[in-house]
Amino acid sequence: MVKFKLGDNMDKVMEIAKRRGFLWPSFEIYEGLSGFYDYGPLGVLLKRKIIEKWREYYTIKEGFYEVETPNVMPKEVLKASGHVDHFNDPMTKCKDCSEIYRADHLIKDETGEDVEGLSNEKLTEIISKKKIRCPKCGGHLSHVWSYNLMFQTLIGPTGKKVGYLRPETAQGIFVLFKRLMRFYRNKLPFGVVQIGKSFRNEISPRQGVIRLREFTQAEAEIFVEPDNKTHPKFHKVADEKLKLFSAEKQLNGEKPEKISLKEAVDENIISSELLAYHLYLTKEFLTDLGIPEEMIRFRQHLPSEMAHYAADCWDAEVYMGEFGWIEVVGIADRTNYDLKSHMESSGEDLRIFVEYEKPKLVKKVEIHPRMDKIGPRFKEKAKKILKKLKNMEPEKIKKELSKNEGKIKIKIDNEEFEIYEDEIEIKEKRKYIKGKKVLPHVIEPSFGIDRIFYATMIHNFVEDDERTYFDFPTDIAPIPVAVFPLLNKKELINLAIKIKKDLQKEGLIVNYDESGTIGRRYARADEIGIPFAITVDHQSIEDGTVTIRNRSDKKQVRIAINKIPDTIKKLIKGDIKFHELFYHEELLVRD
Amino acid sequence: MVKFKLGDNMDKVMEIAKRRGFLWPSFEIYEGLSGFYDYGPLGVLLKRKIIEKWREYYTIKEGFYEVETPNVMPKEVLKASGHVDHFNDPMTKCKDCSEIYRADHLIKDETGEDVEGLSNEKLTEIISKKKIRCPKCGGHLSHVWSYNLMFQTLIGPTGKKVGYLRPETAQGIFVLFKRLMRFYRNKLPFGVVQIGKSFRNEISPRQGVIRLREFTQAEAEIFVEPDNKTHPKFHKVADEKLKLFSAEKQLNGEKPEKISLKEAVDENIISSELLAYHLYLTKEFLTDLGIPEEMIRFRQHLPSEMAHYAADCWDAEVYMGEFGWIEVVGIADRTNYDLKSHMESSGEDLRIFVEYEKPKLVKKVEIHPRMDKIGPRFKEKAKKILKKLKNMEPEKIKKELSKNEGKIKIKIDNEEFEIYEDEIEIKEKRKYIKGKKVLPHVIEPSFGIDRIFYATMIHNFVEDDERTYFDFPTDIAPIPVAVFPLLNKKELINLAIKIKKDLQKEGLIVNYDESGTIGRRYARADEIGIPFAITVDHQSIEDGTVTIRNRSDKKQVRIAINKIPDTIKKLIKGDIKFHELFYHEELLVRD
Structure with a gap:
């Protein structure tokens, strides 16, 4: 069993994703629009499970409350945050065919050199020196200029009020800080999260679902005293090891290293306990989705690529075959940059009193x-x-x-x-x-949900001699349970439908399928990663038991019909493992 | 106990909503932006509960799958759907002070006449005849012209690709129809839902959260054979009565009438069984949120106000005091209008084969x-x-x-x-x-979640001699349970924290509060509608029991600590009622 083969598996995953209704390129019947993807029926279910898992970590366990602020923001806010002036990509245009390129990507494609973060002048110079031409027509390229990545719009009928679609959900939280401070009774530290859409008008989005113009973020903004970036539970995770790729190692051409959080903080590789704690939480979250730990690493931003607001920043990267290591989470120390900017621009005192x-x-x-x-x-x-x-x-x-x-x-x-x-x-x-009165600092774990979704798909995909299936963790699988009548007979169908309804009453999405052979039905269920399939057969009518089949190893066990909802719920939650069912004979008996 | 007092209660509700973190006007520190609201921490929790309840109805019980499509749409799609040409409001401008007004609203304000749906020429004529002037400066008003309500933007760097923020989530589903048809194995009927943001660039949004420029919709598109608008469960609800305000009754100046669904369909007041069934489901959903049935009515659109795509349309309206009867849900028969338009514009065959x-x-x-x-x-x-x-x-x-x-x-x-x-x-x-091959017809229940949220707040608000509180249904309350140590003593605090953690393990949001008198803590919990409060006292240390207090009647009962999570979950779900706890003596005993 190979859980992840580089390269060709990824095409198979996308083929299944499209055929079975996980992901579809948007506006297909209108010839598509790059940078936009639709989540199909199964995609929405999987995405919601991922988001629910995230909430479990951040809103339940960490106790951060969630807010929801608008996608459309007035210019003042994004001027203050620096996005109007600094949220740019370098752009160049072919003087002959008018095709437009992102200059740094073009240089990377042509020379292999990573030039992200270099100035427009520098990029123009490289294009000229290396004689880079338009890949489409061979024409000469223009000077490199800055292109703002925000979608602009006008608010109201006057045509004068400029607005933008937010480039990150974080700003909505910063603008709300005064209200939030009061909600938390003016006591630091506290955290606030937002899950929602963000928008970046990419020049030429590539890599399918990896670089989208509209995407879902789950961001936590943790407000702390500037000189107290600790976490009460840090000691519990201090000895855990993560694969860290520090800026120093990158610059020295060295490899990432697995070291303990304690060591990383003590040696100032990670700038604070709090940041280190959230690196660890991120790893835990990603592995809960079924992404293997060895496919995850944490890469520190180089000084040249650091965002305009960040003091220290680590990307959780997941290995994605042909795409290489892809950032799926950014964990940044934003210092007081944002609150300071909004305090200056709005004139509101955003400081908090610390005793x-x-x-x-x-x-x-x-x-x-x-x-x-x-x-x-x-x-x-x-x-x-x-x-x-x-x-x-x-x-x-x-x-x-x-x-x-x-x-x-x-x-x-x-x-x-x-x-x-x-x-x-x-x-x-x-x-x-x-x-x-102090202006709090902010630690921000920012999760790119679409990329995490994609990583969850490819890293749970299994292909063996007989089957292709998604080996999703039971609590992540988009559809947790299937119900099949073994034969197309009325009494079996009626019983199967009753079982389906009992499961639905528990709030579960059930795949009910009566078409084709039982083998084909298992195969269809496996392909979309349904962990448990219940089959109703003649014995079910006689003794009131059914078989539950386990997707991952195809084993089957019989249990009593009235024990189904409770058992399935426990299996999904992981409170009981499938192989343990063989030792629970009481499950065979009706109450 | 008065559950809903017209008028002044609504101000109190908004005062609590702002003070406690349900709703905040957006961008306050930048002097606000009308038509935008933030959901605070408690607001998000309540909104999520409402959406989960909606999913229970439409995705679990009706079995409709959910999709998620982009907020940004290319012009072609909205040109085809008719929104580029028809989604307009009539606008007029003061020739002196340049203030802009929505012409029909202005006329209604000045004359009391409802002129929605009249032509621009007609509106101009009325303004002139009735000598309506600018309410701000008394100046003359311009001719009435059409103003498109969509937010426009540009996609990509060329400056040529026009896009809009979607005015409804429905279009995303129609554009996806070909994929969805295959997902449902080409069999009608089937339903697809989408929950997400929609955007309307209102001229001058008023009425707080009722008329927003960015709002959340939950829409179901039910695709059916054109000549079969039935529902298999219609017979189960046929005798249920709804308060209907048909177009005929409105035009005749008569009052709404309570009649059975069967009668309404037989007498062709509602155009189909399926539409009638969804009116009923809507009423059930709204009453599940604690909105009293007598505050709900269904008003049929007059021919003059029907949207460009609809054949028959009913609004579920909720009575909201000073605002009057407000539409919160629209249930429309959109015929094949949308699929036909997209088929013609895209050239894709969107018909489905019916045997x-x-x-x-x-x-x-x-x-x-x-x-x-x-x-x-x-x-x-x-x-x-x-x-x-x-x-x-x-x-x-x-x-x-x-x-x-x-x-x-x-x-x-x-x-x-x-x-x-x-x-x-x-x-x-x-x-x-x-x-x-037929082009399916579409029945669409479209829910305005923000208005429903607001209706849920005002209709659950209770004010009596002692208290003000939200009497939310137990499964809707934003925070379901509070835990208080009676006194500020370490052993009580430790036990209370342990109980809190046990509840969090079950995925529950817990309000833990140790500050102030127990009376003040109950009052704070009541004010935000927490249905159950657990208090840890000295007896808890001795015999392992705590008190649970019921918000609605302030009664208290003791139960064993290890029975808490299960009992609270059952209370929330409604599997057991609070007063029944008095007869379950086994709950007093530790296992």
Whole structure:
């Protein structure tokens, strides 16, 4: 039994995926649209199981609450987050045939060199030096320019309000931070997750379901005190080993190494306990889906490829045959980049109060903007000026006033204003303070659900002499159970339908099939990875038992009909293993 | 106890919704964006429960499979579906201050008259005749014009490929029909559902969560033989009564009437059994959410307001105080409108073969386009011409050729071509045929999940002398169970945490709270509708029992700690009622 053969198995998987209704290229009858895929009936079931498993990890076990924010976002938000300015791909165009290419991908295809993250100037230079031409027509290529990857739209009828489809679900959480902070009663750390669509207007999406223009993310944003990136359960997993491919090893041309989390944190390979803990959780999650541990590694981002918001970032990569190692999860330390940006852009205080262990005696400068003076002078701008002043460090205001002849300059909506000394009252006090306001840091595990879905398909695919089937874990299989009447006889059919209904009452999706030989029905069920098949035969009428067949080893055992729903539920959950049924004779007997 | 007070309760509900984390206006820190709402932590949980309940009805009980198709769609699809041309709202603009209004809403606000569905000319006339002016500045209003409600975007880097955010999830299913037909082994009837976001760029969204620009739909498309709109279970519900407000009653100024489904179908008030059955299912679903039956009615669309694709359509409306009766579900007979449009636009045969009861002997005309002649003459267009000819009625081709001097005209991509007699071979045969190809009709129940969410909140809200709480059904409540240590003592806390973990292992979201008096904790739990609260006290340490308190009547009962997870799960599912616990003494005893 070969669980994963490189190369040709992947085509077989896609063939079954299309034929049986897991995945279909979108808009096929209109000649398709690259970068978009439909989930068919079985695909949706599998995807939902994967997402439910994810929730089990993050919302149940880690206790993070979930939010749902819009796909459409106004420009202000994505301007603040840096996406309007920095979320770009380098692009080049053929001067002859007008075909458009992603410059770094084109260079990689032509030279084998990985040039991701290089500047547009550098890429233009390489294209020119290496004499790279349009692969389609041989024409000359243009200078490389930046192309923003967000889908743009207009909100409302005025034609003036620019919006974008979100490039990540994370921003919805950051924008909500003030509300979330109150929901969690202003206590760090806390985590918030979002599962939903994100959109990237890729220049030329390739690799099927791996590079999509519309995709599903499951992201957790974990807000922590900047100087406390620990996890209460870290000690439980500290000795677990992961295959790590650090930036240093990559740059030195070395291989990934299996080391313990403790060592990785102690030697500063992974920048914090919390980040390391989430690497481990990610590995656990992926192996729960049936992806073998040896097909998973964690690769650290090189300084050159790090996103504009990240301080340290590790990709969980799964080996996918011809595609190589593919990123399926990114686990980043985003520091306070996002909250800081949104605090500056919106003028809202997004800091959270953190208590010291014991109060400290400090000299404290307080500033009180005088609304009686600022109000009349600035009118409708006064409120924003007030907000801005209150968010500034009082010490800084005091310094600037004394340095700058009793004036301080502030910027509101790109306009500069001068505030005078007599418009701000400054008080100095010595007092005990209980804590300080901090802007939390963020650790973010970000899961690409479509790629994980695909990895789950290919790594559970089994081909042996007789069969091709998906050996999905029992709680991941899209359809958990099949019910077949052995023969096309009314009494068997009626009983089979009754069994099907009993299973449906438990909320299970049941594959009921009465067409073709029992062998063909087993084969069809195996092919889509149904772990358990119940067959109703003549003996069922006589003694009230049926056979349950186990997909993975084709073994069969008889149990009493009224024990079916409970037994199947336990088998799916893993509370009982199939081979254990042989030792549970009480299951053969009706209550 | 008043379960629903009109008017002021709705403000209270929204106050709690915001304060406790059900619903928040989106992008608040950036001054908001009307038509968008965030679901907070409790909101997501409640929304998910509503969607799970919906799946129980449609995917488990009705057996419809679910698909997931993209939010972004290419223009071709929505051109074919009619949305590019017909999905418009009438708009008018103030000539002085440039404010934009939805013309029909403005007229209704100013005159009380319902003018939905009238032509732009008619609306312009009314504005002029009734001397309606800009409500903001009193200025004159422009002519009424049509404004397309879809969000537009560009796909890919060329700037030429126009796309839209889908205005309904249904189109994704229609475009997939060919694949789905094969998945269901070419047998009618079958149903397919989709749950996901849809987008409408409303001119000026009002009424909070009721009119959103981005919203969640759960839609079922049920494909049937055109002349068989029955349902196998109709007889089981035929005598059930629904409050129906037929088009006739509306036009006659009469009131809605409670009549049986059988009567409604027999008297042709509802156009088919299948439509009637889904009206009933909708009522069942809504009452399962705790919405009282007397707050639900079904209103038939007037001919003037019927969508461009529908033959008969009923809205399930829920009474929402100041907003009046609000549509939350639309149940439409879309006939073959969509499949026909997509078949014509894409050139794909979307018909399905339906067997006759017994074979019929018929004279049959077959046409065989001669590729040896069509190919060379039309080159790259030949394939499309061939497809077109094959999709046409052979009889029609024969007639046209004889009528039209041996020529037939066909249109491909808006270009006209002439095909000659000698390019088409015509054969006539007499033979038995087993059935015919038909274009299925579609019955569509379409649920607006956000409005249903809102209806669920307001209709479960209870205010009495002591408390305000949500009396959510136990299986709908966002958080099903709370665990409190009675006192802040280590042994009670440890035991409470253990109980919490045992419940989490069963996949339950648990509210653990140790802050404040027990009374305040009960009040906080009641306010968000937690049905069961477990309190750990000194007796728990001694005899291993805890109290469970029932939210709805505040009664308490003791049970053994190891019976908690199973009992709570049964209580949530409704397999046991809280008051029955008093008679189950075995629950007091540890196993």
